[in-house]
Amino acid sequence: MTQVPVNTSVLNENQRIAGRLRDEFAASGTLCLNFISSPGSGKTALLEKTLEFLPREVRAAVLTGDLQTDNDARRLARYGYPVRQITTVGACHLDARMVEKHLEGWRLADIDLLLIENVGNLVCPTSYELGEEAKIVVLSVTEGEDKPLKYPGIFRKAQLMILNKIDLLPYVPFEAELARENARRIHPEIEIIETSCTSGAGLDTWMDWLQRRMAHKAPRAAAAGVETYF
């Protein structure tokens, strides 16, 4: 069987940079999350809602990857947090070097939460660590329940699956219970939250998850009281 022509040395170099980023995020108390999904599953809309509902004392920043446009960065910049577009010029995933380069000029000590929106692709981004604390896979209910079985790599690595666009459940032949079962067949411990950015359903659960993760992460900032913005 022909294997994907990913150069091992490229992956090793990526691991090295990702390790450095992970150390830096640990030192600064920054929670870094890497969002991965198919094109059009609603990652950007989910991040918009996240920025909208985030308590104002949380100092968030966003890196958003795209092959070509800066549409997503413009959408996300409206919420008043620092946002940078990573345009990959055709590359099918973000890598750690792109993240490192696009963090230049930002003080990590001033970032409690770094949200990274990967290129829309369920396959390739899985292999490239970005120094994140957790990968979050977003699956929309229009994509079919079988996706965890067909793209097991990302469902195995993700700590959380966000099952999105649940407002469309009445109109599509999608069994949410089967999707959950399939995800757990691949990754028994995966957490699952169901959301709709249109109706708002489940967003409170998602924001609770996020805040629980942040509470573990940045006790110093919370204790000191946060005053500076970018």
Next chain:
Amino acid sequence: MTQVPVNTSVLNENQRIAGRLRDEFAASGTLCLNFISSPGSGKTALLEKTLEFLPREVRAAVLTGDLQTDNDARRLARYGYPVRQITTVGACHLDARMVEKHLEGWRLADIDLLLIENVGNLVCPTSYELGEEAKIVVLSVTEGEDKPLKYPGIFRKAQLMILNKIDLLPYVPFEAELARENARRIHPEIEIIETSCTSGAGLDTWMDWLQRRMAHKAPRAAAAGVETYF
């Protein structure tokens, strides 16, 4: 900017094999189509409808790519045509060698129409020719109108865009006219057909397109009368 680590020699080797396949398809009068889309845009359902509505005298065959499962092959095999699964074991696209290998034992002279369902991925399959006469990109209306701008490579190379799941238009914030405009900004000559495999809308237009392409392709088989099946 970091580039995708695709080895040029890998692409050159792929082009060489794809060229050989293209010659073989031309010699046998086989119309080969390469279907590319995001995961969950409805490629398999479209191929199911295609096989269901195909005139019985057309000798079709299907190769369907997937990272891990043979779900799609099992779905497609129900229509009585020869179907083979290409399991890429993690690779994010089909390549010409996989196609060549999985054609072994089939007589191309007995295949009028070869449908190849690529791995669900809007990026990587674009770079790998499979000897096909045309690429067809499938975009579902749940994915957003901006996808042609964000993933221009495939929309530039595809001869036809199938805008699928139009039965969901009342429930999603999708402007079909804007999607068509975006596709034509990237590729002014792209043909566009709108379909729903749920309601059946547009499938007659798609089948007409397919039969027009086949009429140009296999006059010998049509004139001789087709008797042999696999």
